[in-house]
Amino acid sequence: MMQNACVVEQPPTLAYDSAQRSPELSVIVPTFNEAPNVELVVRALVASLRGIDWEVIFVDDDSSDGTTNLVRLIARRDGRVRCIRRIGRRGLAGASIEGMLSSSAAVIAIMDGDMQHDVSLLPEMLRRIRAGDDLVIASRFYRSGSAADGLSRARLGGSRIATQLARTLLHIDVSDPMSGYFAIRRPAFEALAPRLSTQGFKILMDILASTKQPLQTSEIPLRFRPRQHGLSKLDNLVAAEYLSLLLAKLTGDLLSLRFVLFALIGGSGVVVHLAVLKMALASGLAFSLAQMTAAYVAMTGNFFLNNILTYRDRRLKGWRLISGLASFWVVCSLGVIANVGAGQLVHEQASRWWMAGLAGAGLGAVFNYFATSMLTWRAR
Secondary structure (H helix, E strand, C coil): CCCCCCCCCCCCCCCCCHHHCCCCEEEEEEECCCHHHHHHHHHHHHHHCCCCCEEEEEEECCCCCCHHHHHHHHHHHCCCEEEEECCCCCCHHHHHHHHHHCCCCCEEEECCCCCCCCHHHHHHHHHHHHCCCCEEEEECCCCCCECCCCCCHHHHHHHHHHHHHHHHHCCCCCCCCCCCCEEEEHHHHHHHHHHCCCCCCCHHHHHHHHCCCCCCEEEEECECCCCCCCCCCCCCHHHHHHHHHHHHHHCCCCCCHHHHHHHHHHHHHHHHHHHHHHHHHHCCCCHHHHHHHHHHHHHHHHHHHHHHHHCHHHCCCCHHHHHHHHHHHHHHHHHHHHHHHHHHHHHHHHCCHHHHHHHHHHHHHHHHHHHHHHCCCCCC
8 A cells, every 4th residue: 555655845935135135244242321322323334335245233232321223223214223232241251252153244243342443444354354354353462553542541551461361371473362343254153152251241252262163364563542431331340350361271271251250259269268277266266166267257258259250140139149149158058068078089089188178169160160050140
């Protein structure tokens, strides 16, 4: 008996409108409280990109100053303007990646929303990618480029040190791996995207350090301008995030940026623990009580530092801060048990106190990191 052949129904042929095709260039602008600058950015793009098929995607981290609403008002008049509002997520790198992944353009550019980047460089950046480059960097330290107008002396010095560390330790051969202004061919970015960190501010350095095959790269001079309106979003925490990203890339991403930050804060907690223990003993407390006091003071300090830095994109506020602290205390108390157990096992096997201490501390740190990621700062 013959079986009826299985007929696969073909989808209907779609009629595509070539007039509505994806633009050649997408400009991604991460924002946080940049409302006064939004219209300035759009006007500069309109003036500089004549004859180019382009769009601009503002990726806003749920600004409180109405940035998102202003972008949408402009978008109603100009279809080249788009907006992504991120809720419960924070950070320039993550916003940049999310915006880049939302685009289908052949070329993607990243620039700040504070008018410190010269928009008139975009046509040359696009021309170079059309000519064969994979990546074009607007560099503050290349030839006639300058950062003196847009950075304080302290930040300029810090940027030069960070640049030299990246070039030396990660073997990155460009003059400004810390630049926040660059254009990249979309397929090159898509290949790298799974290996990029969504934390921190230095996405270009991450791209350069993550590529397995060198990208065809060129640089053009950038004169970094003073900020037009608002306040800089960079703070002292950026240095810690940068060093953590550097360590993560040095280990080939074996250690994530978030884990490195968590471990560094845990190390600082050891110093706090010992200082509080010494003061408590000097005040006459019994050792067991002094040890417990020191442990919980150090845990509390670690919790607030992790909330500000390691998990700044999942930062706890209000009542969630109190419940988060309680869960952190519980998890870290269990981590102490893991620490002691691992240390005792290694000590019995190797009889070396320092090796046992390191093994215990390492296991305790790993346990605390994964447990607090799932319980205290779980992704919403």
